[in-house]
Amino acid sequence: MQRTLFDKIWDSHVVREIEGGPSVVYIDRHLVHEVTSPQAFAGLDSRGLKVFRPQQTFATCDHNVPTLDQHLPIRDVLSRMQVETLAANAEKHGIHHFGLNNPNQGVVHVMGPEQGVTLPGQTIVCGDSHTSTHGAFGSIAFGIGTSEVEMVLATQCIMQPKPKKMLIEVNGTLGKGVTSKDIILYIISKITAGGGTGYFIEFAGSAIRSLSMEARMTLCNMSIEMGARGGMIAPDQTTFDYVQGRPYAPVGEAWDKALAYWKTLRTDEGAVFDRTCRYEAADIEPMITYGTNPGMGMKITGVVPDGSDLEGNDRKSFDKSLNYMGIQAGKPMLGMPVDYVFVGSCTNGRIEDFRMFASLVRGRKKAEGVTAWLVPGSKRVEKQAVAEGLTDILREAGFEFRQPGCSACLAMNEDKVPAGKYAVSTSNRNFEGRQGPGARTILASPLVAAAAAVTGRITDPREFL
């Protein structure tokens, strides 16, 4: 029988099927961070258990670390306690740990791929919904809750019903100034924030094939924002070239063997999906969001919808959302003043994102009155940005580069956007209060963020390209 990429990986990881229940699925890589793990380790302790496969478990701290003065003790007591608890748990159980003073520390979904911890054909979980990022390598990667973290720590397995399968194809060539962030915001605006629930997505088509690994990660990262369990892309030469030579990637004979297997990881001709969506790259333009879920997106040159096609509670939610945002229906957003710009997160905090940002702000100046937070996704990204001279370009343009962490993506540390202020963010969620109580988030690509940072307004980046 013809199988999809998802079927192939899933089937080879099922330990046991339960009558009328979920499958017991074996997990190759377990990523851990400080916020969703303490209760899981405590649960393990109370059962008198040790981590079952510590060599397959990789921890880092990212969610609540400060992005300035990381060499100093963390000031927020509770954050410090979570970071210290993780370090102690890692030590106790002998798991890999990239703590604050480790040169490989970073946002968990930036660190994993960088280290070669993420490989094609694997099952990967983490107590974080954006684990879907790792699907870019042709792996089944999804977020789990803390009880499930405990489960994987204890048994290296998880209990999951097999999701339905969705194919999303994007064909053709992307226009100037259109990035993978725009592709995914476009897709979510079509499918809606809940439209992918119950599905696991495979992204395919010529426009997807042409993307770099980092761009693919941006895309898969946000598959969760349509409610899907995850998204994946079949591995190809781009994938293999990226993986080869990374610290935890296989070498020598093991590499050859792995590569031979990875090359079989593709959806068979004629395999069946439960749902298929096709889009044309040429229809996609730079995107922004106007509301409080990632499905509320539009092309940057568009006008905010008026919700007249909605009824009842849908309409109420729509109006509540625009009201929170202080944005008017039926009006364009181009030219709207912006207070904050945040470039970072596991969506767009990689080196290519900062290259994009720097390419646009080079030789220009940060607009007066805009506060910009440029936060690298990892220590490696930070180092690379310095090595490439990006930090110099940014400094000349009036920007400062901070230290790695999740930062304003979820505002658990001090990087909070004040109430009522508008932030153009390259992160993935524009929920009410996500970037701080009352903060108003406009999701966009690094290019749109750069155009806003130098003009102080929502600006079409194509004007500068």
Add this chain to the structure above:
Amino acid sequence: MPIDKFITLQGTFVPLPIENVDTDQIIPARFMKGTTRDGFGDNLFRDWRYHKDGAPVQDFVLNQGVYSGSILVAGKNFGSGSSREHAAWAITGYGFKAVVSSFFADIFRNNALNNGLLPVQVSEDFLSEIFAAAADPATELRIDLEQQLITLLSSGRSEPFDINPYKRNCLLNGFDDIDFLLNIKDEIVQFEQNR
């Protein structure tokens, strides 16, 4: 963590007719700094429930003093967004034992079930009827897990709901997945060796 058994639940409910209630609303990230599972109930719907200065928002449903009960009824696509299990802990910590909606986000559904919180998915139409019936705060719902049936007592209308049979069994008996997996550890080791 061992969970409480869930068989039937009957009582009044708290209506929250808002759609796409994401986990950032259920429990904002800044209140996720605990290292235990306790205490999250105090910050359930924090930013809807309290003003910035900590004063309660009077007209928010949990503060009105009109509605009470251990069943929360919410609009479509409940629990979307972050995978934080803290959302389930906040809801159970506050005292809810079941959430009724016309649609649940996947991860939330799992997290809820793992904490003995029953997600009951009803039709759009039935949900509207429940919201309408909330005009009388004394209206009760009855949720029968054995029969997989939810009933609005004021009108007598019932609707069957779906739940994975394995999960249903776990809830009815108060088992959890880890107990199950620990029991088949030999099989897991076998699986590793055969790869």
